[in-house]
Amino acid sequence: MQQDVLRSELRRRKQRMTAQRELVLKAFADTDAEHLSSEEVYRKVLEKRLRISKATVFRTVELLAEVGILRKIVFRDGIVRYELVEENENEDQQIICNQCGKAFDFSLDKVDALIKKAEKKTGFKIDEVQIKFYGLCPECQERLERIRKATNSAHI
Amino acid sequence: MQQDVLRSELRRRKQRMTAQRELVLKAFADTDAEHLSSEEVYRKVLEKRLRISKATVFRTVELLAEVGILRKIVFRDGIVRYELVEENENEDQQIICNQCGKAFDFSLDKVDALIKKAEKKTGFKIDEVQIKFYGLCPECQERLERIRKATNSAHI
DNA sequence: ATAACTGCAAATCATTTGCAGATTC
DNA sequence: GAATCTGCAAATGATTTGCAGTTAT
Numbered sequence: 001m002q003q004d005v006l007r008s009e010l011r012r013r014k015q016r017m018t019a020q021r022e023l024v025l026k027a028f029a030d031t032d033a034e035h036l037s038s039e040e041v042y043r044k045v046l047e048k049r050l051r052i053s054k055a056t057v058f059r060t061v062e063l064l065a066e067v068g069i070l071r072k073i074v075f076r077d078g079i080v081r082y083e084l085v086e087e088n089e090n091e092d093q094q095i096i097c098n099q100c101g102k103a104f105d106f107s108l109d110k111v112d113a114l115i116k117k118a119e120k121k122t123g124f125k126i127d128e129v130q131i132k133f134y135g136l137c138p139e140c141q142e143r144l145e146r147i148r149k150a151t152n153s154a155h156i
Numbered sequence: 157m158q159q160d161v162l163r164s165e166l167r168r169r170k171q172r173m174t175a176q177r178e179l180v181l182k183a184f185a186d187t188d189a190e191h192l193s194s195e196e197v198y199r200k201v202l203e204k205r206l207r208i209s210k211a212t213v214f215r216t217v218e219l220l221a222e223v224g225i226l227r228k229i230v231f232r233d234g235i236v237r238y239e240l241v242e243e244n245e246n247e248d249q250q251i252i253c254n255q256c257g258k259a260f261d262f263s264l265d266k267v268d269a270l271i272k273k274a275e276k277k278t279g280f281k282i283d284e285v286q287i288k289f290y291g292l293c294p295e296c297q298e299r300l301e302r303i304r305k306a307t308n309s310a311h312i
Numbered sequence: 313a314t315a316a317c318t319g320c321a322a323a324t325c326a327t328t329t330g331c332a333g334a335t336t337c
Numbered sequence: 338g339a340a341t342c343t344g345c346a347a348a349t350g351a352t353t354t355g356c357a358g359t360t361a362t
Contacts, residue, residue: 014315014316015316015317016315016316016317016360016361016362017361017362018316018317018318018360018361019360020317020318021317037351038351038352039351051319052318052319053318053319053320054319054351054352055318055319055320055352055353055354056317056318056319058351058352058353059317059318059353074230074234078230078234078236078326078327079351080234080351080352093274095274095278095280095282106274106277106278108270108273108274108277110266110269110270110273113266114264114266114270114287115289117264117266118249118251118262118264118289119291121262121264122251122262122293122294123293123294123297124251124289124291124292124293124294125291125292125297126251126289126290126291127290127291127292128289128290128291129287129288129289129290130286130287130288130290131270131285131286131287131288132285132286132287133271133274133280133282133284133285134282134283134284134285134286135275135280135281135282135283135284136280136281136283137278137279137280138278138279138280141279141281170340170341171341171342172335172336172337172340172341172342173336173337174335174336174341174342174343175335176342176343177342193326194326194327195326207344208343208344209343209344209345210326210327210344211327211328211329211343211344211345211346212342212343212344214326214327214328215328215342215343234352235326236326236327
């Protein structure tokens with residue numbers, strides 16, 4: 001699958017397929033985590049008792065992003081992670097809880113309509129949209145409400 | 157305006173109003189740039205021949221974000237910038253050219269509808285949305301098209 | 313064979329921290 | 338006057354780079 005895409009892209013660029021590049025790609029294919037930082041990729045490879053250097057991970061992950069196999073995502077706190085680019089592109093949006101920090105993906109139609117509108121309005125040719133919703137997840141809403149009540153009865 | 161908000165927030169927190177905190181706030185009030193990094197704030201203050209240290213800028217900008225006067229934005233390339241929080245919140249979206257890197261703001265209605273839908277779908281209480289469109293601006297579309305034509309006639 | 317790749321260690325860059333002296337309330 | 342700030346310089350942490358040796362084509 002992605003292996004082959006990588007191989008042919010590398011050929012086009014006169015670059016080489018190496019064990020390390022396979023390892024990094026495999027780390028993404030094997031994990032069930034949504035995103036991986038370079039550090040996490042590095043550890044995942046080491047766990048399998050296979051050798052790689054951090055510098056190579058950084059270089060490889062960047063290469064895979066250039067080629068379009070990975071997408072680079074800079075999180076709100078500045079941490080850089082990568083994820084496999086999938087088919088269902090514009091349908092996965094992120095929603096992040098400001099309280100507990102948990103992030104969830106969910107899909108939302110309507111995004112295509114939004115893109116069309118933005119293209120018409122600006123003349124851009126849009127090929128990617130990132131939507132991030134920030135707010136309170138249901139659990140934190142509840143928890144905060146509980147705390148609020150307890151505090152009120154204690155202090156008033 | 158923001159000065160007063162800051163003053164009273166500081167009082168609540170038993171913190172102090174200082175010359176440096178005013179300077180940083182003023183940097184945001186005075187600039188016409190959309191966002192400023194800490195580095196940029198630092199330089200803006202120095203330009204006015206006023207003294208401040210980088211460490212203080214980092215600390216102050218973080219404080220202003222906590223207080224809600226600034227919003228921290230981590231850009232796609234990992235650069236951290238801040239902007240004044242304004243009223244017209246959810247209406248300014250960003251559109252960024254992948255080619256020349258220019259970024260524009262523009263407003264788009266429909267966003268409220270999108271928020272409602274997302275809230276219903278996830279149970280979150282959403283208080284902020286960031287939408288970033290990535291694509292090609294009109295100029296780059298033209299330029300690339302011109303280049304493509306020139307290259308084709310040369311090589312075929 | 314040779315151009316591309318890797319690992320290592322040193323370099324860089326943004327941000328953070330510890331602390332002594334300055335400042336605000 | 339005491340707690341809070343600031344500036345400085347050193348520390349940190351993530352990423353990048355230079356280079357000599359290794360590997361894929």
